[in-house]
Amino acid sequence: GIQVEQSPPDLILQEGANSTLRCNFSDSVNNLQWFHQNPWGQLINLFYIPSGTKQNGRLSATTVATERYSLLYISSSQTTDSGVYFCAVNYKGGSEKLVFGKGTKLTVNP
Amino acid sequence: NAGVTQTPKFQVLKTGQSMTLQCAQDMNHEYMSWYRQDPGMGLRLIHYSVGAGITDQGEVPNGYNVSRSTTEDFPLRLLSAAPSQTSVYFCATIRAYEQYFGPGTRLTVT
Numbered sequence: 001g002i003q004v005e006q007s008p009p010d011l012i013l014q015e016g017a018n019s020t021l022r023c024n025f026s027d028s029v030n031n032l033q034w035f036h037q038n039p040w041g042q043l044i045n046l047f048y049i050p051s052g053t054k055q056n057g058r059l060s061a062t063t064v065a066t067e068r069y070s071l072l073y074i075s076s077s078q079t080t081d082s083g084v085y086f087c088a089v090n091y092k093g094g095s096e097k098l099v100f101g102k103g104t105k106l107t108v109n110p
Numbered sequence: 111n112a113g114v115t116q117t118p119k120f121q122v123l124k125t126g127q128s129m130t131l132q133c134a135q136d137m138n139h140e141y142m143s144w145y146r147q148d149p150g151m152g153l154r155l156i157h158y159s160v161g162a163g164i165t166d167q168g169e170v171p172n173g174y175n176v177s178r179s180t181t182e183d184f185p186l187r188l189l190s191a192a193p194s195q196t197s198v199y200f201c202a203t204i205r206a207y208e209q210y211f212g213p214g215t216r217l218t219v220t
Contacts, residue, residue: 001169004152031207043153043200043211050207086152088209097143097168098209100152 002027006087006101013077013108021072021104023087031090032063033098034072038083046072046085077108113137114212116201122218123191131186131215133201141204142184146170146197147214153200159184191219 003026013019023032034046047054047061049070054061058077063070074081084105088098117132135142143158145168155168159178173195175187188195196219201212 033208035211041198041214043214045208045210048206048208088152097155097158098153099169100145100154102150102152 002029002089002099004087004089004099004101006085006104008104009102010105011107013106015077015079015108015110017077017108018073018075019077019106021074021085021087021106023070023072023089023101025068025070025087025089027068029065029089031098032070033088034061034070035086035088036081036083037086037103043086074106077106079108079110082106082108114201114203114210116199116212116215118215119213120216122220123188124220125191125193127191128187128189129191131188131199131201131217133184133186133212134182135184135201135203136182137203137205137210138181139203139205140181142178143168143202143204143209144174144176144184144186145200145202145211146195147200148197156186156199188217191217193219195219 005024036044049061049063051065058075060073084103086103088100114135140161144156145153157176159165199215202209
């Protein structure tokens, strides 16, 4: 099956710093989403981005489908950005079944 | 509009007991799914449904049953709980390729 690898596994930042999270996937996909799981366990949609670039406030994401990777940028990080960030993809031509990476745990210190 | 709701929030079972995790959505979405999340891992798909009366297996279906008699509800049944089923369970719906998750049920099997 398709493999999804996220890096780094852990990231510790000071408030105000910028960061880049990476997601590599092993096959062509027609769906890629980024999620944030907050410290209370809630999963929140950040981006649906099978290709191209999107921005939402301090967060932006870029997916280069032909090279099988996606990047999530967090600028001017805040303590509320802490949590785990997941990348999830599904197979090109398959059904709407998401395969998740293991996530990047982000800790933003004040 | 409550979105996706799950009950109970927490549950402790003894090995061999059965129970049903409830999931309901009020968004009239056709697609619903169940995932489990184990420590240090991303979510893994258990079962999914593309509409009332239609279900299919995901990545880790063993030990779980589902049915979909209405668009709104998608219960997950554990027939004979095992300690390996200790996990956090998330229900999700999908609209326009984006998945929306419920708050989760934390299940412990002793």
